[in-house]
Amino acid sequence: xxxxxxxxxxxxxxxxxxxxxxxxxxxxxxxxxxxxxxxxxxxxxxxxxxxxxxxxxxxxxxxxxxxxxxxxxxxxxxxxxxxxxxxxxxxxxxxxxxxxxxxxxxxxxxxxxxxxxxxxxxxxxxxxxxxxxxxxxxxxxxxxxxxxxxxxxxxxxxxxxxxxxxxxxxxxxxxxxxxxxxxxxxxxxxxxxxxxxxxxxxxxxxxxxxxxxxxxxxxxxxxxxxxxxx
Amino acid sequence: xxxxxxxxxxxxxxxxxxxxxxxxxxxxxxxxxxxxxxxxxxxxxxxxxxxxxxxxxxxxxxxxxxxxxxxxxxxxxxxxxxxxxxxxxxxxxxxxxxxxxxxxxxxxxxxxxxxxxxxxxxxxxxxxxxxxxxxxxxxxxxxxxxxxxxxxxxxxxxxxxxxxxxxxxxxxxxxxxxxxxxxxxxxxxxxxxxxxxxxxxxxxxxxxxxxxxxxxxxxxxxxxxxxxxxxxxxxxxxxxxxxxxxxxxxxxxxxxxxxxxxxxxxxxxxxxxxxxxxxxxxxxxxxxxxxxxxxxxxxxxxxxxxxxxxxxxxxxxxxxxxxxxxxxxxxxxxxxxxxxxxxxxxxxxxxxxxxxxxxxxxxxxxxxxxxxxxxxxxxxxxxxxxxxxxxxxxxxxxxxxxxxxxxxxxxxxxxxxxxxxxxxxxxxxxxxxxxxxxxxxxxxxxxxxxxxxxxxxxxxxxxxxxxxxxxxxxxxxxxxxxxxxxxxxxxxxxxxxxxxxxxxxxxxx
Numbered sequence: 156x157x158x159x160x161x162x163x164x165x166x167x168x169x170x171x172x173x174x175x176x177x178x179x180x181x182x183x184x185x186x187x188x189x190x191x192x193x194x195x196x197x198x199x200x201x202x203x204x205x206x207x208x209x210x211x212x213x214x215x216x217x218x219x220x221x222x223x224x225x226x227x228x229x230x231x232x233x234x235x236x237x238x239x240x241x242x243x244x245x246x247x248x249x250x251x252x253x254x255x256x257x258x259x260x261x262x263x264x265x266x267x268x269x270x271x272x273x274x275x276x277x278x279x280x281x282x283x284x285x286x287x288x289x290x291x292x293x294x295x296x297x298x299x300x301x302x303x304x305x306x307x308x309x310x311x312x313x314x315x316x317x318x319x320x321x322x323x324x325x326x327x328x329x330x331x332x333x334x335x336x337x338x339x340x341x342x343x344x345x346x347x348x349x350x351x352x353x354x355x356x357x358x359x360x361x362x363x364x365x366x367x368x369x370x371x372x373x374x375x376x377x378x379x380x381x382x383x384x385x
Numbered sequence: 386x387x388x389x390x391x392x393x394x395x396x397x398x399x400x401x402x403x404x405x406x407x408x409x410x411x412x413x414x415x416x417x418x419x420x421x422x423x424x425x426x427x428x429x430x431x432x433x434x435x436x437x438x439x440x441x442x443x444x445x446x447x448x449x450x451x452x453x454x455x456x457x458x459x460x461x462x463x464x465x466x467x468x469x470x471x472x473x474x475x476x477x478x479x480x481x482x483x484x485x486x487x488x489x490x491x492x493x494x495x496x497x498x499x500x501x502x503x504x505x506x507x508x509x510x511x512x513x514x515x516x517x518x519x520x521x522x523x524x525x526x527x528x529x530x531x532x533x534x535x536x537x538x539x540x541x542x543x544x545x546x547x548x549x550x551x552x553x554x555x556x557x558x559x560x561x562x563x564x565x566x567x568x569x570x571x572x573x574x575x576x577x578x579x580x581x582x583x584x585x586x587x588x589x590x591x592x593x594x595x596x597x598x599x600x601x602x603x604x605x606x607x608x609x610x611x612x613x614x615x616x617x618x619x620x621x622x623x624x625x626x627x628x629x630x631x632x633x634x635x636x637x638x639x640x641x642x643x644x645x646x647x648x649x650x651x652x653x654x655x656x657x658x659x660x661x662x663x664x665x666x667x668x669x670x671x672x673x674x675x676x677x678x679x680x681x682x683x684x685x686x687x688x689x690x691x692x693x694x695x696x697x698x699x700x701x702x703x704x705x706x707x708x709x710x711x712x713x714x715x716x717x718x719x720x721x722x723x724x725x726x727x728x729x730x731x732x733x734x735x736x737x738x739x740x741x742x743x744x745x746x747x748x749x750x751x752x753x754x755x756x757x758x759x760x761x762x763x764x765x766x767x768x769x770x771x772x773x774x775x776x777x778x779x780x781x782x783x784x785x786x787x788x789x790x791x792x793x794x795x796x797x798x799x800x801x802x803x804x805x806x807x808x809x810x811x812x813x814x815x816x817x818x819x820x821x822x823x824x825x826x827x828x829x830x831x832x833x834x835x836x837x838x839x840x841x842x843x844x845x846x847x848x849x850x851x852x853x854x855x856x857x858x859x860x861x862x863x864x865x866x867x868x869x870x871x872x873x874x875x876x877x878x879x880x881x882x883x884x885x886x887x888x889x890x891x892x893x894x
Contacts, residue, residue: 262658266667268623274662288661290670292627298890299674306673349659 158371160342161206161245165350165367168342172333174352175326176364179250188231189224191249198222198252200365203234206243209368212280217366220252253363256317258354261330261364263293263338265348265372271338273300273331277309279354285309291331293338300331320360327362330355346372400594405529406603408496410540410585412472413442415547416495418463418486419478420446420454427501427549428477429454431537435475438553439544443470466493473497475537475547480504480515483533484522491526498523500532501549506591507534520594535590536566539573541583542609548588557582559690560610562600564589568616568642571683572690578849580861581691584609598629605636612637614690618644620668627671634676638693638884641677642686643668676887678880685876691866692877696840698885701779703730704878705772706753706871709760709785714753717782717844717871726879726886736775743767756785762822766829773837780840780882782874783830786867787847787856789819794851820855827859827867842878844868 160168166176180191181204192199203216211217216237218230231247238244258279266272271293278285289306291299304313304327313322330352338347348371352364415435421428432446432455446454451461460466463474463486474490476483480502487498505516516533523530531538537548541556550566554576563569566588576583585604589597597615604610613633620626633639672679678693680686704721706729708714721729732752740754743764749755754772756764772778793816796802801810808814827843834841848857848867860867868874 260657260661262662264659264662266623266662266664268620268664269627269667269671270624272662272667272670274658274666276661282657282661286661288666290662290666291674292667292671302673303670351658353657 159207159209160369160371161208161243162202162204162211162248162367163245164206165369166364168369169333169337169350169352169364169367172337172340173329174333174337174364174367175330175362176367177250177253179248181246181248182231183235183246185228185231185235188247188249189227192221192224192227195249195251197227199227200248200250200252201227201230201234202248202250202366203238203242204245204248205238206245208242208244209370211366250365253356253358253365255356255358255363256319257312257322257357259327259357259362261334261352261355263334263347263350264290265346266292271347273303273334273338275303275307275327275331277307277312279356282353291335293335295332295335297328297332300328300335303331304328319357322357323360323362330362330364342369342371344374346375348372400524400527400529401599401603403603403606405496406607408472409499409529409531409538409587410545410607410609411543412497412545414445414471415440415442415473415475415545416445416447416463416466416471416490417547418447418474418476418490419482420448420457420459421477422452422454426477431475431477431501431547431549432457434537434546434548434551434553438546440546441544445471463489463493463495466490466495469494471495473499473538473547476500476502476532477549478502480533483519487519487522487526487528487530491528495528497529498531499535499538499547500530500590501535501537502533505533506593516591516593523594530594531587532590533593536569536588538588539569539583539586541585552577554586555580555582556584558584558609558611558694559614560584560600560604560607560612561586561614562589562597562604563587563616564592564597564618565616565644566590568683572614572616572687575684575687575691579687579691579866581695581864581866584611596625598626601629601633601639605633610637612690612693613639614686615639616642616644616686623667623671627675630671630675630677638690639675639677640686640690640693640880641672641679642681642683643679676884676891678884680880684873688866688868688873688877689880692840692842692881693884695865696842696881697834697838698888699779699840699878699882700885700889702726702882702886703728703777703779704782705730705732705778705780706782706784707756707769707772708753708783709756709758709765709788711749711755711757713784713871714749714755717784717875718753720872720875721782724875724879726882727875730777730779733775733777736771736777739771740768743771765826766833769830769841770833773833773839773841778839780878781834781842782871782878783841783843784845784871786826786830786843786845786860787823787851787854790823790855791847791851793817793819794854823854823856824859827856828863831860831863831865840878840881842866842868842874844871844874846870 182188201218260276260282276282276288289303351368417432419428446459448459506513546553554573569588604613745759847854857867
């Protein structure tokens with residue numbers, strides 16, 4: 156059995172490999188959410204966070220562009236009410252609204268033939284429609300990562316764009332090699348079956364991951380036991 | 386990673402040594418087991434092909450009744466072979482006979498066996514078990530086993546055509562390893578069509594003991610092979626394939642065509658990444674990381690391999706188009722501009738001035754270099770030389786070869802040519818001149834390319850429309866590929882540029 160980590164735990168794991176995330180705070184009440192929003196600066200994003208929540212956007216569990224204390228309080232209350240018993244909810248994440256017109260997706264996937272791979276794609280939440288994607292096998296060298304970025308068809312999106320500076324290729328390279336390092340290291344004996352950084356927003360030229368979802372593979376010993384048990 | 390029984394590593398040092406591969410590709414003698422008197426049977430065709438393509442070692446054959454086939458007196462059993470004279474056994478007998486054949490062959494010193502025999506892993510679970518037993522037996526007997534269910538092996542340095550299908554290709558430096566016999570035939574047919582030759586070609590069949598990766602590994606150490614060309618499908622152990630690609634591509638260009646490129650995502654369950662990371666994209670990435678050249682079609686794969694085999698690697702990506710007529714040059718320049726790895730060089734001022742000295746002012750004075758019909762006897766070689774020797778130029782696409790010789794062909798055959806000693810319309814001298822000139826331009830392109838170390842790719846549809854045209858014919862005689870279109874030349878050049886960049890970035894070469 157594979158299992159997913161909560162958004163917060165996913166970010167902690169990947170941040171240890173150098174993936175840049177926006178600052179955020181976990182809260183469990185609307186009042187704490189308002190205090191966190193004031194520390195981080197409005198506007199903010201509120202997201203329900205739990206071990207077993209994988210498709211937050213599809214379930215309406217992400218509230219963007221909260222501009223006032225009242226909005227933050229209301230959104231947080233609604234998110235906590237929307238939690239299902241099996242979501243494994245640990246609270247609501249409050250994060251500053253990261254702005255940028257360009258979004259990417261990056262992550263780890265396990266290929267049945269080739270094992271762990273790292274992926275980079277254009278479009279963030281639209282990536283599956285855009286289909287401008289490049290993949291490499293783990294482990295990635297810096298050069299592999301730079302060539303992955305070159306491989307994308309939408310090169311114009313990576314240069315200076317609508318008044319924003321060009322994408323920091325060094326920083327984006329570090330995201331990809333960081334994912335490779337995370338895939339090699341695994342987590343507490345588990346392999347990382349998959350990881351999504353979706354979206355990675357290009358904020359003033361710098362890649363910032365604003366969401367993360369890590370899916371762990373089974374422990375190797377358990378995998379072997381599964382096979383011998385009837 | 387998933388372990389499959391057949392993916393477990395064999396003791397390669399034992400049955401896949403250089404000596405074993407030399408038994409396969411340079412055998413002192415060959416025996417066809419199961420020779421047939423029926424010209425429709427594998428056991429007839431394979432013996433015929435071995436005898437008719439110039440193999441100089443001893444040829445033996447066996448069949449049950451010891452009859453004569455194609456002048457060869459068959460033995461009734463492989464056990465009757467003289468000791469130590471036969472290195473390769475080519476098997477055309479049914480499955481049940483194979484274990485005894487292998488044992489007898491081993492006792493006579495045979496080190497390699499190619500099996501056309503079917504009914505193994507391709508036929509279901511029982512066949513798969515037989516296949517595993519076969520592999521274990523070959524290992525025990527110290528025999529390099531290729532197949533089963535394969536089409537054959539070709540080795541031009543030994544003039545060996547041990548296969549159940551045509552053709553036998555011209556000799557050259559491309560080594561072919563394929564999981565599908567049909568693709569071996571396709572690549573060999575392209576070799577015959579273009580004149581760019583083959584060193585070794587093997588259809589791996591079920592690849593029970595000898596995989597495409599094993600064959601590629603051998604090619605990378607083979608003095609007769611300079612370029613590896615592979616067809617793959619249904620990869621089981623991707624990391625093993627990646628390892629093989631990395632070792633081979635470090636030694637020589639490796640061109641890969643892969644079937645089954647369109648299946649779904651890696652693990653679509655929880656992650657968007659998994660849905661996007663299809664196995665085709667993973668394969669693409671693996672090729673990019675290992676330096677392998679991936680081609681999209683059979684002809685693209687062959688032409689990429691043929692280009693690696695016959696052109697120098699460029700040091701950069703700046704291309705000049707030289708043409709004798711306008712439209713071709715414009716469209717080719719467009720194709721180069723669209724190609725993400727190539728750059729259409731803005732013609733340097735000093736090169737423009739140098740070309741001015743050789744042409745009337747109506748030439749294009751830009752890239753494409755369009756001579757616009759302003760050339761005289763020596764203009765084409767002179768201008769090609771000027772372009773190729775310019776330090777900012779990395780590669781040339783050469784268009785317009787053979788036009789005059791094509792008209793010469795019509796003059797020759799149109800009814801006004803006359804005959805020897807009789808030239809009523811003064812045609813013969815001009816025909817000879819045009820034919821000589823087009824042949825000369827082709828030779829010049831090859832010589833200038835060799836002298837400057839820069840690729841010069843000549844493209845004209847005359848290569849397929851009228852292959853005997855002295856222009857394309859001279860390209861072939863110079864050992865090079867005459868591309869049937871400029872687009873094909875641009876695609877092939879793109880593959881050269883990518884590999885050159887890969888090597889430059891990784892090794893500084």
